Amino acid sequence: MFELENVSYAYDENAPALDGVSLRVPKGSAVALVGANGSGKTTLLRLLNGLVLPTRGEYRFDGVRVDKRALKDAAFAKTFHRRVGFVFQNADAQLFCGSVDDEIAFGPRQLDLSEEECRRRVDGSLKLLGIEKLRFRPPYATSGGEKRKIAFASVLSLNPDALVMDEPLAGLDAQSQSLVVDLLKALRAANKTLVFATHNERLVEEIADVRATLEFGKLVAADRLR
Amino acid sequence: MTEPRIPDWLLVEERREPPKDRDVFLRRSADALRALLREIRSAPERRHGKYAFSTTVRLAFTFVVVLLVSAARNFAFVELVGVGLLALLATYHSKKLVRVLAAPVQAFILAAIILAPSLFWGQTRAVVVVPCKAFITTAALAILAYSTNWNRFTCAFKAFGAPDALVFIFDLTLKYVVVLGEICLETLDAVRLRSVGRNRRKARTLGGVVGGVFWRAQKMAQEQYDAMTCRCFAGKYRRFRAPFRAADLLALALCLVLIALFIYLEYAIRCSN
Numbered sequence A: 001m002f003e004l005e006n007v008s009y010a011y012d013e014n015a016p017a018l019d020g021v022s023l024r025v026p027k028g029s030a031v032a033l034v035g036a037n038g039s040g041k042t043t044l045l046r047l048l049n050g051l052v053l054p055t056r057g058e059y060r061f062d063g064v065r066v067d068k069r070a071l072k073d074a075a076f077a078k079t080f081h082r083r084v085g086f087v088f089q090n091a092d093a094q095l096f097c098g099s100v101d102d103e104i105a106f107g108p109r110q111l112d113l114s115e116e117e118c119r120r121r122v123d124g125s126l127k128l129l130g131i132e133k134l135r136f137r138p139p140y141a142t143s144g145g146e147k148r149k150i151a152f153a154s155v156l157s158l159n160p161d162a163l164v165m166d167e168p169l170a171g172l173d174a175q176s177q178s179l180v181v182d183l184l185k186a187l188r189a190a191n192k193t194l195v196f197a198t199h200n201e202r203l204v205e206e207i208a209d210v211r212a213t214l215e216f217g218k219l220v221a222a223d224r225l226r
Numbered sequence B: 001m002t003e004p005r006i007p008d009w010l011l012v013e014e015r016r017e018p019p020k021d022r023d024v025f026l027r028r029s030a031d032a033l034r035a036l037l038r039e040i041r042s043a044p045e046r047r048h049g050k051y052a053f054s055t056t057v058r059l060a061f062t063f064v065v066v067l068l069v070s071a072a073r074n075f076a077f078v079e080l081v082g083v084g085l086l087a088l089l090a091t092y093h094s095k096k097l098v099r100v101l102a103a104p105v106q107a108f109i110l111a112a113i114i115l116a117p118s119l120f121w122g123q124t125r126a127v128v129v130v131p132c133k134a135f136i137t138t139a140a141l142a143i144l145a146y147s148t149n150w151n152r153f154t155c156a157f158k159a160f161g162a163p164d165a166l167v168f169i170f171d172l173t174l175k176y177v178v179v180l181g182e183i184c185l186e187t188l189d190a191v192r193l194r195s196v197g198r199n200r201r202k203a204r205t206l207g208g209v210v211g212g213v214f215w216r217a218q219k220m221a222q223e224q225y226d227a228m229t230c231r232c233f234a235g236k237y238r239r240f241r242a243p244f245r246a247a248d249l250l251a252l253a254l255c256l257v258l259i260a261l262f263i264y265l266e267y268a269i270r271c272s273n
Helices: A041-048 A068-072 A074-083 A100-110 A115-129 A144-156 A174-189 A201-207 B024-045 B055-071 B075-089 B094-121 B124-147 B151-159 B164-194 B202-230 B246-272
Strands: A002-012 A015-025 A030-034 A056-061 A084-087 A162-166 A193-197 A210-215 A218-224
Touching: A002 A041, A015 A041, A015 A056, A015 A210, A030 A041, A030 A201, A041 A162, A041 A193, A068 A074, A074 A084, A074 B164, A084 A144, A084 B164, A100 A115, A100 A144, A100 B164, A115 A144, A115 A174, A144 A174, A174 A193, A174 A201, A193 A201, B024 B164, B024 B202, B055 B075, B055 B124, B055 B151, B055 B246, B075 B094, B075 B124, B075 B246, B094 B124, B151 B164, B164 B202
Parallel strands: A015 A218, A030 A193, A030 A210, A084 A162, A162 A193
Antiparallel strands: A002 A015, A002 A056, A210 A218
């Protein structure tokens, strides 16, 4: 599904964030990105979402090269963004609607789905994350952990083929962590592709098929776990 | 805990054509903000060099140049300063030169367009003088902005006796322009990633972005104040004062020469009248 070939990216000339990374993520697999702070995990996830583009090398999504020209094509960009959901590290920045209900319905409403279908997706996403009681609350008035669950729900309601997550368990209490781990297991079983950056070993062991280790922007190991 | 039951709609692989929509504004806003933040972030890397002038002297020198060029009636003075400025710009790397000259060239063109109708009344001098003055003053400010670490401006303000509150506000503004800019950019990226079809409520969405940033700004300001109180902040804001160097004396001497030249040329124009 995702193919990176010798990809490099630098925020400016003196600071390479990714250096010659080659990685294949087949459909339905789960890849965990691990590494120290500043090793390039977040940049790699942003690249997979097309938020930054390689300064060298090639990135292909389902065989199609993702570059400036491809993303300028509105139809491709919208399909690509619908198929690849991104859960940001900072959930606060991901929420911009007046209520949790609107937040989760934002994506489905843009797809010209019927209101009944939108409701079905909102209800389903709220239930999956166990946040039904937050439905009419403004997202900014919720706690850090709740915001993360709302961010998850708002991405899931788009029914993406792949979920890209930056520190999916950060800021969650033990019970919520278990809920998210179980949800990710179920999504993997449902043939969704998962790519996530984490420092949590339990998440790597329970979910990932491959543990990709980054060091100073280089992919130094890609160990198969199952 | 048992695995949750995934709803049917989440198990279906969707292959739908996204509805068409125009979202160029969103993309351009994000790109412009990204470029601005990159520019601000690169500011601390600007090196002054061992023999460079201190920020206080740079600020004072720029202020004097802008004031004298604006007030000059003798075009020879404007020409002299212009030549000096161009000589300085000639030492710049091409990439930096393009960045520094962008605003002055725009100011020159704008002033020329505004004054163009005066040609019909035979006012040829104004069409030359005013755009040149606009170019030189904007270039002086651009050189100051592009060759100085913005954080050092606060030291310079302090040296000019600016009140603590002003220095404090300026310091915080510099910090939060970057912090809030990054939050705003991240939120715009989130909107872009979830803009997968036709957004019928674009204004409302952008309102949500701005509202969210405003709310976070207010929250961060409160937290910052609380943190400062915990670290014994009691209204007095002290900053490091940069030492006076030999190069600064040279700049001050140049400043005095400029003032003397200005007075001489203004006197000369008065005598000729």
